Structure formats: C-alpha cells, structure tokens
Amino acid sequence: MRYRGGRSSIGGMLTELVFSEVLNSIHKSNWRIGNDINQCKLCGKCEAVCSRNALNVNPISKTWTLNNRLCNQCLACIVSCPARSLTQIKL
Ligand code: SF4
Numbered sequence: 231m232r233y234r235g236g237r238s239s240i241g242g243m244l245t246e247l248v249f250s251e252v253l254n255s256i257h258k259s260n261w262r263i264g265n266d267i268n269q270c271k272l273c274g275k276c277e278a279v280c281s282r283n284a285l286n287v288n289p290i291s292k293t294w295t296l297n298n299r300l301c302n303q304c305l306a307c308i309v310s311c312p313a314r315s316l317t318q319i320k321l
C-alpha cells in the first residue's frame with residue numbers, strides 16, 4: 231500500500247510550526263505580566279510555579295521582578311496568585 235500523506239504532510243506540519251512560532255513571538259513581544267505591588271503579599275507562589283525562572287520575589291528587600299525575556303506568557307503565575315495582583319498587560 232502506498233503512503234500518500236508523506237512529504238506534503240511533513241511540509242504542512244513544518245509550515246504550521248513556523249507559523250505558530252511567529253505568532254507566538256509576536257504575542258510574547260506584545261504582552262507582559264504586571265504586578266500591582268500594593269496588593270502583592272510577596273508570598274513567592276508565582277515564582278515557584280514559573281517554569282521559566284522568569285520571576286524573582288524577595289520578601290526581605292520587598293521586591294518582585296520579572297525577566298520578560300524569559301517569560302513565555304503561560305499565565306501560570308496569574309492563576310497561582312492568591313492576592314490576584316498579577317495581570318497580563320498589552321504593551
Ligand atoms: S503570587 Fe501574587 S502575592 Fe504572591 S508574590 Fe506572586 S504576585 Fe505577589
């Protein structure tokens with residue numbers, strides 16, 4: 231039996247992958263996680279769930295910092311925040 235999907239399916243998958251990567255990079259560059267520091271409890275839950283190590287929470291210096299270059303906009307930090315102080319902001 232001949233396999234007919236071969237090259238065009240792989241080509242289609244590659245095109246789809248490149249297209250989604252381009253869309254994703256545009257999306258990432260247009261959005262950023264913002265924190266209302268007045269509501270933030272500096273509990274560190276957002277830092278703990280961030281798989282990209284993009285967040286640093288320091289209760290001693292009372293700082294919350296984001297490395298936006300590492301962030302992939304997965305939004306796990308927003309979901310985990312008990313103070314609801316995180317939002318996704320369009321730049
Ligand atoms: S989870 Fe929310 S309250 Fe806790 S440190 Fe992060 S932003 Fe602040």
Ligand code: SF4
Nearest residue numbers: 280301302304305307
């Ligand atoms: S959106 Fe995802 S990658 Fe970005 S800071 Fe939050 S948990 Fe980390």
